Amino acid sequence: MRAQCPACQSSNDRALALTPSKSVYYCHHAQVGGDVISLAGHILGLSMKDAAEWLQDTLPDKRDVTVPQKPEGRTAPVAQPAPPAPQKQFDPDAYAAKLTYDEHVAALGISEEDAAWLSIGYCSTGLLRGRVAFPIR
Numbered sequence: 001m002r003a004q005c006p007a008c009q010s011s012n013d014r015a016l017a018l019t020p021s022k023s024v025y026y027c028h029h030a031q032v033g034g035d036v037i038s039l040a041g042h043i044l045g046l047s048m049k050d051a052a053e054w055l056q057d058t059l060p061d062k063r064d065v066t067v068p069q070k071p072e073g074r075t076a077p078v079a080q081p082a083p084p085a086p087q088k089q090f091d092p093d094a095y096a097a098k099l100t101y102d103e104h105v106a107a108l109g110i111s112e113e114d115a116a117w118l119s120i121g122y123c124s125t126g127l128l129r130g131r132v133a134f135p136i137r
Contacts, residue, residue, distance in 0.1 A: 005029050007043045092119075096135060099123055104132050 005016040010029040017026045018039075025042075026033035032042060041051030099121025101112050110120055123133045 005043075007045065092135065095126075096121070098125065099133055108132065 001018040001020070002014040003016050003018070004010055004013055005027045008015060008027060008029040012029065015027060015029040017028065019025070023036055024033065025039045027042060030042070032038070034042075037048055037052050037055060040046065040055055041048055044051060044054065046054060096119035099119065101115045102122045104122045105115050105120060106112075115121060119135045121133060123129055123131055
């Protein structure tokens, strides 16, 4: 957030930069920055000690704040973890059985006997569809 700095009386509408998510500020006119205590000290013209005391006296005491409690008798449902999905095991023999010897394999100069012995073949389904598969063992 940007605004004029009330301490510096600067006419620049962007002189004071406040970042509430980080609880910090920076005054571009005075070239000072810091936390909430130093912001109070900068704006009020106080020392760090006096600014901290002023904030302590001005802000509500957090110990006096009551936190809402969950109503009696109501319980939140306990979420049950989902059962693990069964792991599908890769079966290399079943995969090799789907590979076929065709003109794509023959074009590579691999004989039908060698292709059968090494389980090399053309894949018509799955991830390697349209490619010749060379299993690595």
